Amino acid sequence: MAWNRTELANAVQNGDDDEAVKMVKDALAEGVPALEILDEALVPGIQQLGELFKDGEVFLPEVLIACRAMDKGVAELKPYLTAGEMHKKGKVIIGTVEGDLHDIGKNIVRLMLECAGFDVVDLGVDVPATAFVNAVKEHCPDILAMSALLTITMTNMPEVIESLEKAGLRDRVRVMIGGAPITREYADQIGAEGFAEDCASAVQEAERLKAA
Amino acid sequence: MTESLRQRFLDICRFKRTGDLCLLAPWLNDFWMETPDVWVRQGAPAELADPRTIRSYFEFDHIRVLREIQTGLFMDKRLDVLGRNYVYAIPPILPTYETRMLGEDEHTLSLVNEGGQVVRIDKRDPQKMPMYLDHPVKDRATWQEYKKRLDPSTPERFPADLPAYAARMNAKEEPLLLNVGSFFGFLREWMGLEPFLYALHDDPALIEDMMDTLCHLETVCITEALKHMRVDAAMFWEDMAFKTGPLISPKMFRRFMMPRYKVITDLLRSNGVDIIFVDSDGALNQLIPLWMESGINFFWPLECAAGNDAVALRKQYGKDAILGGNIDKRALLKSKDIIREEVMSKVPYLLETGGYFPSVDHFVPPDVPFENYVYLINTLREVAGLPPLKPFSRR
Numbered sequence: 001m002a003w004n005r006t007e008l009a010n011a012v013q014n015g016d017d018d019e020a021v022k023m024v025k026d027a028l029a030e031g032v033p034a035l036e037i038l039d040e041a042l043v044p045g046i047q048q049l050g051e052l053f054k055d056g057e058v059f060l061p062e063v064l065i066a067c068r069a070m071d072k073g074v075a076e077l078k079p080y081l082t083a084g085e086m087h088k089k090g091k092v093i094i095g096t097v098e099g100d101l102h103d104i105g106k107n108i109v110r111l112m113l114e115c116a117g118f119d120v121v122d123l124g125v126d127v128p129a130t131a132f133v134n135a136v137k138e139h140c141p142d143i144l145a146m147s148a149l150l151t152i153t154m155t156n157m158p159e160v161i162e163s164l165e166k167a168g169l170r171d172r173v174r175v176m177i178g179g180a181p182i183t184r185e186y187a188d189q190i191g192a193e194g195f196a197e198d199c200a201s202a203v204q205e206a207e208r209l210k211a212a
Numbered sequence: 213m214t215e216s217l218r219q220r221f222l223d224i225c226r227f228k229r230t231g232d233l234c235l236l237a238p239w240l241n242d243f244w245m246e247t248p249d250v251w252v253r254q255g256a257p258a259e260l261a262d263p264r265t266i267r268s269y270f271e272f273d274h275i276r277v278l279r280e281i282q283t284g285l286f287m288d289k290r291l292d293v294l295g296r297n298y299v300y301a302i303p304p305i306l307p308t309y310e311t312r313m314l315g316e317d318e319h320t321l322s323l324v325n326e327g328g329q330v331v332r333i334d335k336r337d338p339q340k341m342p343m344y345l346d347h348p349v350k351d352r353a354t355w356q357e358y359k360k361r362l363d364p365s366t367p368e369r370f371p372a373d374l375p376a377y378a379a380r381m382n383a384k385e386e387p388l389l390l391n392v393g394s395f396f397g398f399l400r401e402w403m404g405l406e407p408f409l410y411a412l413h414d415d416p417a418l419i420e421d422m423m424d425t426l427c428h429l430e431t432v433c434i435t436e437a438l439k440h441m442r443v444d445a446a447m448f449w450e451d452m453a454f455k456t457g458p459l460i461s462p463k464m465f466r467r468f469m470m471p472r473y474k475v476i477t478d479l480l481r482s483n484g485v486d487i488i489f490v491d492s493d494g495a496l497n498q499l500i501p502l503w504m505e506s507g508i509n510f511f512w513p514l515e516c517a518a519g520n521d522a523v524a525l526r527k528q529y530g531k532d533a534i535l536g537g538n539i540d541k542r543a544l545l546k547s548k549d550i551i552r553e554e555v556m557s558k559v560p561y562l563l564e565t566g567g568y569f570p571s572v573d574h575f576v577p578p579d580v581p582f583e584n585y586v587y588l589i590n591t592l593r594e595v596a597g598l599p600p601l602k603p604f605s606r607r
Binding site: 015056058059060061062064065068099101102104105107125126150151152155179180181197198200 | 334340341342343405406409410412413414454455456457458459460461464498515517518541542545577578579
């Protein structure tokens with residue numbers, strides 16, 4: 001029986017993890033290459049959901065369950081894929097800046113980046129500039145993504161960028177910022193290359209920065 | 213004869229009184245805990261550190277929140293952390309959990325708070341929002357235990373001498389505000405946001421039971437409260453949106469929240485309470501029509517960073533919506549010209565059309581300079597034809 005890419009993509013979008021896992025297993029059993037299952041069904045399924053999220057047609061609960069279905073499907077493929085095949089979009093360091101403990105937006109962005117094929121290192125919340133710099137040194141990411149939810153903590157973002165400059169790392173990484181008080185103007189003002197209006201547009205912005 | 217504040221409030225809400233600057237406090241015009249202390253260090257009068265003094269300093273109009281009736285969430289839980297207070301709010305559970313220390317390191321302290329949440333507090337600044345590590349409700353079994361604390365018949369839900377309390381409240385010239393709960397915010401508090409959002413899909417019957425439990429708690433308590441005292445306005449607390457929209461779909465809102473809201477708003481309205489307020493941060497454009505359909509008609513804080521526009525809302529909803537807030541806190545970080553421009557872009561129109569209570573679009577953070585906030589208040593007073601605030605020493 002030929003495997004059905006559209007049905008598997010739909011299972012992911014609908015958050016039907018049992019069905020997604022079953023269909024992945026069936027496809028593997030049919031001899032479909034793991035990379036094909038990933039690239040032609042799972043990833044398009046989550047990408048399409050990302051578009052629906054951006055357009056305001058689906059909301060956080062739908063995103064969470066779709067990402068869960070994607071994760072479970074990918075878990076079945078892991079033994080058959082190399083690390084490069086799993087994370088071919090690139091590597092992202094993400095964290096909420098020092099003094100700020102808000103994490104829901106950052107967590108959703110992480111989830112969506114991972115589902116989109118990025119390798120994400122999550123530094124958590126209340127991350128000082130030194131920790132961001134050390135993470136960039138250690139992991140050599142393509143993108144550093146920072147989140148801040150408060151006017152009194154967003155001011156720590158320029159400090160991180162300055163710290164990267166002092167460490168000689170600034171030109172090795174693209175910086176992307178987001179959060180409730182953050183604007184594109186602010187991103188331009190502090191020298192961040194990227195700005196995500198919301199978690200729905202973060203994947204697209206990360207892809208743009210990686211391609212630039 | 214001067215109208216009472218209560219009558220001014222009612223008349224503004226009912227669009228019978230326009231041009232009146234009514235700066236309601238607490239809640240609408242309020243501050244982060246550390247803001248007054250920061251201002252005193254900037255040279256503001258030392259008395260501002262007292263919440264009651266700060267309200268009279270800025271000549272706010274006091275709305276009396278009926279916090280002695282345990283139906284809502286109030287910032288009234290305190291824990292001393294090395295001489296400074298960790299102040300927080302929890303759903304109206306009775307009894308509350310016993311506070312228990314779990315551990316500490318150089319900078320942080322982990323504990324179970326009165327809401328049963330496991331939190332990590334920064335010892336250097338306990339007033340900063342803590343990190344939530346765990347929540348008391350995880351599944352049906354833990355819910356069955358937790359819901360015992362939401363019993364409306366628990367005696368401590370009301371003041372011990374309810375008739376005497378009611379008599380005192382009824383005699384006040386201020387509007388009385390009854391907190392009537394929450395159908396999103398409380399669930400988030402006791403489950404954690406992500407588990408709650410998953411449960412909407414994975415176990416909707418559990419979510420329905422939680423909301424029905426809250427609905428029962430509130431309706432029994434509202435009915436009892438209304439037997440004894442006048443209630444001028446009611447309030448829900450939700451915080452169910454982020455920068456670009458709601459956390460859940462309109463479909464989920466209609467399925468889970470709207471039927472329960474309607475039970476409460478129908479009860480309130482049938483008892484003459486037609487001013488029903490919701491506090492939710494974030495972008496509210498998609499939620500406002502749903503709340504209105506649910507019987508709620510007053511919206512705050514209308515955060516500007518989330519794209520809320522009180523002028524556009526007034527034009528869209530006319531007298532069907534009472535509005536509060538929408539003065540951009542980010543403008544207060546800039547120059548006086550920008551503050552003035554912000555005020556003049558919306559407040560004259562909103563005061564003239566009525567049904568508007570000005571405030572910053574959330575609690576005033578400590579990075580707003582004192583002189584900028586004073587300038588804001590004086591600009592608002594100017595719009596309303598009032599003289600500027602007198603220096604404190606001359607009052």
